[in-house]
Amino acid sequence: MARRCALTGKAVLVGNHVSHANNKNKRRFLPNLQDTSVYSDALDQLVSVRLSTHAIRTVEHKGGVDAYLLGISDSKLSGEALKLKRRIEKAKARQAAAA
16 A cells, blocks of 8 residues: 555655764655545545545545545546546536436
8 A cells, every 4th residue: 555645645755864973864754644534425425545634634624525626636636536536526517417
């Protein structure tokens, strides 16, 4: 399983651990990823995704996963997020046609 956020793309960073004696050792900065389920109003179901805590806060701030995905450009989304966005757009189109 990749250590990458499904929505924001936040991933592992590499840097140095620097001691008091200025010795440098390679280290990895891991993102704080959480396995979570977000509710999609358009799909009317829970969607399981692996998100960073920053992405979880952003989704809640924007008013849900539907509003977040529909308000962001496709170039900023990962493949998994693009598939979810397409599913939400199709569901919204079906709801609009039915109304």
